[in-house]
Amino acid sequence: MSLLKDKKRGGEEKCPHPKKSGLFSLTSSVHKSYHIGFVRRVMCNGTSEDSLFSVPLEHLCPPLQSVVQVNFFCDYEESKGNYLVDVDGNCMLDVYTQITSIPIGYNHPALTKVMTDPKNMGTFVNRPALGMMPPEQFFEKLVNGLMAVGPKGFSRVQTMACGSCSNENANKAIFIWYRVRAGPWISGVLLFFFQVPGCPDLTLLSFMGGFHGRTLGFLATTHTMAIQKLDLRYPLDQFERENAQEEACCLEEAEDLIVKWNQKGRHVVGVVIEPIQAEGGDNHASFDFYRKLRGITKKHGCAFLVNEVQTGGGSTGKFWAHKHWGLDDPADIVSFSKKMLTGGYYQKDGFQPDKQFRIFNTWLGDHTKNLLLTEVIKVIKTENLLDQSKRSGKVMLEGLYDLQDKYPHLLSRARGIGTFCAIDVKDEDTCNNLILKARNKGKTLSMKKPREEPGSEGWPVLFWLCWLEIKGIWPLRPDGSSRCS
Amino acid sequence: MSLLKDKKRGGEEKCPHPKKSGLFSLTSSVHKSYHIGFVRRVMCNGTSEDSLFSVPLEHLCPPLQSVVQVNFFCDYEESKGNYLVDVDGNCMLDVYTQITSIPIGYNHPALTKVMTDPKNMGTFVNRPALGMMPPEQFFEKLVNGLMAVGPKGFSRVQTMACGSCSNENANKAIFIWYRVRAGPWISGVLLFFFQVPGCPDLTLLSFMGGFHGRTLGFLATTHTMAIQKLDLRYPLDQFERENAQEEACCLEEAEDLIVKWNQKGRHVVGVVIEPIQAEGGDNHASFDFYRKLRGITKKHGCAFLVNEVQTGGGSTGKFWAHKHWGLDDPADIVSFSKKMLTGGYYQKDGFQPDKQFRIFNTWLGDHTKNLLLTEVIKVIKTENLLDQSKRSGKVMLEGLYDLQDKYPHLLSRARGIGTFCAIDVKDEDTCNNLILKARNKGKTLSMKKPREEPGSEGWPVLFWLCWLEIKGIWPLRPDGSSRCS
Numbered sequence: 013m014s015l016l017k018d019k020k021r022g023g024e025e026k027c028p029h030p031k032k033s034g035l036f037s038l039t040s041s042v043h044k045s046y047h048i049g050f051v052r053r054v055m056c057n058g059t060s061e062d063s064l065f066s067v068p069l070e071h072l073c074p075p076l077q078s079v080v081q082v083n084f085f086c087d088y089e090e091s092k093g094n095y096l097v098d099v100d101g102n103c104m105l106d107v108y109t110q111i112t113s114i115p116i117g118y119n120h121p122a123l124t125k126v127m128t129d130p131k132n133m134g135t136f137v138n139r140p141a142l143g144m145m146p147p148e149q150f151f152e153k154l155v156n157g158l159m160a161v162g163p164k165g166f167s168r169v170q171t172m173a174c175g176s177c178s179n180e181n182a183n184k185a186i187f188i189w190y191r192v193r194a195g196p197w198i199s200g201v202l203l204f205f206f207q208v209p210g211c212p213d214l215t216l217l218s219f220m221g222g223f224h225g226r227t228l229g230f231l232a233t234t235h236t237m238a239i240q241k242l243d244l245r246y247p248l249d250q251f252e253r254e255n256a257q258e259e260a261c262c263l264e265e266a267e268d269l270i271v272k273w274n275q276k277g278r279h280v281v282g283v284v285i286e287p288i289q290a291e292g293g294d295n296h297a298s299f300d301f302y303r304k305l306r307g308i309t310k311k312h313g314c315a316f317l318v319n320e321v322q323t324g325g326g327s328t329g330k331f332w333a334h335k336h337w338g339l340d341d342p343a344d345i346v347s348f349s350k351k352m353l354t355g356g357y358y359q360k361d362g363f364q365p366d367k368q369f370r371i372f373n374t375w376l377g378d379h380t381k382n383l384l385l386t387e388v389i390k391v392i393k394t395e396n397l398l399d400q401s402k403r404s405g406k407v408m409l410e411g412l413y414d415l416q417d418k419y420p421h422l423l424s425r426a427r428g429i430g431t432f433c434a435i436d437v438k439d440e441d442t443c444n445n446l447i448l449k450a451r452n453k454g455k456t457l458s459m460k461k462p463r464e465e466p467g468s469e470g471w472p473v474l475f476w477l478c479w480l481e482i483k484g485i486w487p488l489r490p491d492g493s494s495r496c497s
Numbered sequence: 498m499s500l501l502k503d504k505k506r507g508g509e510e511k512c513p514h515p516k517k518s519g520l521f522s523l524t525s526s527v528h529k530s531y532h533i534g535f536v537r538r539v540m541c542n543g544t545s546e547d548s549l550f551s552v553p554l555e556h557l558c559p560p561l562q563s564v565v566q567v568n569f570f571c572d573y574e575e576s577k578g579n580y581l582v583d584v585d586g587n588c589m590l591d592v593y594t595q596i597t598s599i600p601i602g603y604n605h606p607a608l609t610k611v612m613t614d615p616k617n618m619g620t621f622v623n624r625p626a627l628g629m630m631p632p633e634q635f636f637e638k639l640v641n642g643l644m645a646v647g648p649k650g651f652s653r654v655q656t657m658a659c660g661s662c663s664n665e666n667a668n669k670a671i672f673i674w675y676r677v678r679a680g681p682w683i684s685g686v687l688l689f690f691f692q693v694p695g696c697p698d699l700t701l702l703s704f705m706g707g708f709h710g711r712t713l714g715f716l717a718t719t720h721t722m723a724i725q726k727l728d729l730r731y732p733l734d735q736f737e738r739e740n741a742q743e744e745a746c747c748l749e750e751a752e753d754l755i756v757k758w759n760q761k762g763r764h765v766v767g768v769v770i771e772p773i774q775a776e777g778g779d780n781h782a783s784f785d786f787y788r789k790l791r792g793i794t795k796k797h798g799c800a801f802l803v804n805e806v807q808t809g810g811g812s813t814g815k816f817w818a819h820k821h822w823g824l825d826d827p828a829d830i831v832s833f834s835k836k837m838l839t840g841g842y843y844q845k846d847g848f849q850p851d852k853q854f855r856i857f858n859t860w861l862g863d864h865t866k867n868l869l870l871t872e873v874i875k876v877i878k879t880e881n882l883l884d885q886s887k888r889s890g891k892v893m894l895e896g897l898y899d900l901q902d903k904y905p906h907l908l909s910r911a912r913g914i915g916t917f918c919a920i921d922v923k924d925e926d927t928c929n930n931l932i933l934k935a936r937n938k939g940k941t942l943s944m945k946k947p948r949e950e951p952g953s954e955g956w957p958v959l960f961w962l963c964w965l966e967i968k969g970i971w972p973l974r975p976d977g978s979s980r981c982s
Contacts, residue, residue, distance in 0.1 A: 074636050074639070074640055074644075075652060075653065076636065076639050076640070076644060076652070076653055076654050077639075077653060077654065077655060078849055078850070078853065078856075080853045081628045081629050081853045081854060081857065082628070082629060082630070082631060083629050083630055084630065085630070085631055085632070085633055085635070086625060086630045086631070086632055086633070087619075087632075087633055088619035088620060088623045088625060088632050089616065089618065089619035090619075091619070091623065096630075099633050110623075110624065110625055110626040110629075110630060110859070111626045111629065111859045113624065113626065113859055113860070114623065114624075118619075118622075118623050119618075119619060119622055119623060120622070123622045124618055124622055126622075127612070127618055127621050127622060128618075131574065133574065133604075133609055133612055133613075134572075134573035134574035134575075134576070134603075134604060135573060136612050136621070136865075137603075137604055137605070137608045137609055137611075137612060137869075138573045138576065138595075138599065138603050138604060139595065139598065139599075139838070140571060140573060140595055141595040141596045141598065143566045143567070144566050144567060144568050144595075144596065145567070145568055145569065145570070145571045145581075145595060146567060146570055146571070147570070147571055147572070147573050148570055148571070148572055148584050150570070151561060154561050154562075155561070159561060167560060167561070168560065168561055168562060169561050169562065170562060173658040173659045173662075174658045174659075174662070174858060174859070174860060175858070175859065176662065176712075176858060177658075177659070177661065177662060177712055180712045181711075181712075184711075225858070226666075226669075226856075226857060226858055227661075227662055227665045227666075227712055349859070350859060353624070364563055365563070368563065368565045368566045369566060371563075371711075372566065372711060373659060373660070373661060373710070373711055374595070374596045374598055374659070374660065374834070374835060375598070375659060378863070380621075380865075384622075
């Protein structure tokens with residue numbers, strides 16, 4: 013922190029209650045707009061809500077990167093369990109968990125043990141090209157890690173570095189699968205020039221509000237969209253009839269698009285969907301919707317890619333959100349990342365490319381993440397965290413229902429499954445205020461601005477994202493307090 | 498290795514000279530074809546060259562992944578410096594270094610020290626979302642790591658997970674840079690439906706034989722190619738006149754393409770190139786070619802993206818290969834990965850996107866890699882490894898010249914800069930034999946099959962890739978031997 017500290021030595025007044033002398037909490041203000049990048053000091057006693065600096069964060073940090081997205085700087089050595097500690101020593105119940113990517117809390121002893129085990133040293137210091145020169149225990153770790161929680165019916169797993177490249181490569185696997193079935197592979201020369209027939213016009217169907225990554229492929233190859241956006245009423249079980257009607261329209265349109273694009277010769281060879289549209293604003297659908305969509309993909313010979321990057325890992329109360337659908341054959345490929353620590357995807361046998369190096373890159377993930385994941389999975393199983401997630405989620409969702417009953421002019425559409433919960437807030441200012449107040453009361457939340465879509469109602473959505481509550485089984489603060497003061 | 502070992506307990510004969518009892522080296526045979534995936538036992542005494550199994554590797558490993566690309570399984574705890582040890586204990590001089598991604602050898606003490614430092618524990622166990630909640634020392638590590646070797650004139654750096662997503666995001670940064678200069682950003686609604694003008698028809702010019710990643714974007718958005726492939730004669734300095742003519746043709750065609758595509762309204766907003774086409778077969782060009790190409794990009798207002806994923810990190814004798822060009826303003830964006838341990842790119846101020854979350858993902862790299870990289874850079878500087886790379890490269894290239902003089906019917910076109918050297922071998926069988934024999938003599942090499950391009954002469958190229966020789970300063974085997982027997 014010395015860089016930041018040095019920058020602060022310019023005569024500005026110091027926080028009266030810092031936990032660490034001379035350090036300031038650099039918190040993006042959410043007062044004026046969605047993360048506008050101005051700093052504020054957050055004192056330990058929570059009294060500093062209005063003490064905004066008018067100094068942009070850029071002026072306090074070396075100008076190496078955009079810092080407008082930075083919420084605050086963290087002390088990861090001091091953070092524990094569900095509690096995130098910032099550089100001032102402020103301790104917050106973390107309901108955002110690094111964009112839902114911390115599976116069993118901060119500094120879990122099972123994970124620190126992996127790090128201090130001398131026999132893991134070589135793996136952490138030397139990163140192998142896993143596709144060509146894997147370490148001795150590579151397959152063993154895959155069997156005890158990823159395959160130990162692999163969805164039923166999936167015999168294969170391909171590791172990748174992150175969620176975006178997992179989805180991109182899953183898409184490639186689908187295109188290759190289709191081409192190989194369609195006949196002999198076209199000469200590389202034509203592929204090389206991106207011309208048909210070597211580079212055929214294949215289509216992946218995705219849904220409005222879906223989010224599958226920010227790399228160019230998944231921005232560029234999402235050719236068609238089911239324009240009929242699901243606009244359901246919550247709680248889902250109280251509006252079953254209305255929602256079923258809405259879902260039927262959407263399914264009809266999806267099938268219609270598949271037929272039309274196939275007729276145009278731009279074959280819809282796959283459909284990609286999230287079990288809950290997370291980045292899109294925590295949009296849920298009924299399990300029956302997914303069952304019927306899966307039926308449509310089978311009817312038309314489309315591969316079904318279920319993107320569990322955000323939903324996988326246990327926060328819905330099952331290890332994979334698609335397990336809630338209760339299907340024997342729920343998907344052809346399931347992609348993951350975030351709480352799984354490594355990116356990658358499970359695939360059925362048929363999706364293994366026919367030729368080597370089609371799905372490939374230098375590292376193909378990071379074996380250190382497999383080591384850590386193996387322990388994460390053990391902890392989730394032995395400590396029964398999926399049940400814990402259901403129990404905590406129930407408490408959380410009931411709390412959200414109570415809140416929206418109490419403040420119907422501010423809050424609406426509380427929804428969730430497990431700890432994967434959300435509620436809509438009236439407008440952006442209210443939402444920003446709520447997040448700021450929650451932070452100063454020791455909870456860090458996230459919000460999602462709605463996309464500028466036609467027909468969007470402009471309501472910011474507040475996330476309470478994806479959180480395995482482990483306080484019960486690994487108590488950090490037996491008194492239940494979440495504040496450091 | 499127990500999984501593999503268990504699979505082997507089927508009555509097959511055991512290696513007579515295993516270093517570790519009961520373990521076999523699972524080495525892809527390169528006898529029959531390029532990595533066909535059959536196993537062979539490699540004994541420590543190097544006598545087993547012909548003892549091929551006819552058992553596909555798939556039958557020995559759990560069927561979780563394609564293993565046709567696997568060369569052999571490694572013991573990363575036992576590997577040291579430039580020497581890679583396989584699961585049988587065979588010790589090989591590693592001239593391939595995990596597809597050129599190991600910067601200062603295996604298990605370097607400076608890196609093991611990072612791992613055993615208790616204050617780094619939190620970083621290794623808790624992976625932060627670096628864009629939103631960076632750790633205390635984040636900018637400090639960037640300043641002492643990536644920025645300590647940042648190319649001149651680059652004030653900003655964006656970390657990413659790997660080379661492909663570094664290039665993809667660099668491309669996005671270029672498109673955004675162009676659009677922002679061209680006028681106010683088009684409404685998100687149009688972008689959302691991938692229609693013009695919200696999704697304008699922008700073009701990135703790349704070169705035949707160039708390789709920038711396997712994700713969909715860089716496969717799909719490489720719209721146009723300079724068809725005139727550089728076909729130079731080596732050594733470059735002996736054929737200056739002929740090569741200059743060839744390069745002039747290519748430059749003329751590149752400029753012509755920029756003009757034509759601009760006229761078509763599909764603006765060429767950037768040009769992407771590697772300082773040496775590595776995956777494409779170690780194709781070099783004169784420094785003057787790059788200087789002139791840079792001039793063309795400036796003349797036509799194209800951003801110049803220099804892809805140093807393969808060439809960066811010191812193996813050419815300078816930290817960045819583009820430094821050999823001797824330009825004050827060599828590039829607008831420089832991407833990296835591999836030996837830099839983290840992916841990412843340096844960019845000039847103007848390429849910082851105007852809005853937040855345009856260039857973003859959950860992790861934005863991995864801070865553990867920044868910790869390790871900081872030490873790597875210290876070692877390269879204090880131990881003067883760039884000079885070492887020049888010296889070792891000179892010895893290596895002279896050796897290659899001698900070899901091709903001695904075996905002109907088998908070898909040709911020896912070329913290289915620093916330790917980034919290559920030589921062409923007559924045909925695939927000869928190349929496979931050479932790699933296999935080298936491995937059994939304790940050296941692991943790589944080969945690159947030429948792409949099926951129009952006009953390709955079908956000669957496999959043998960890589961001796963990207964290698965920082967550190968034996969001199971950190972002797973593993975003072976007697977200079979590279980064999981374990």
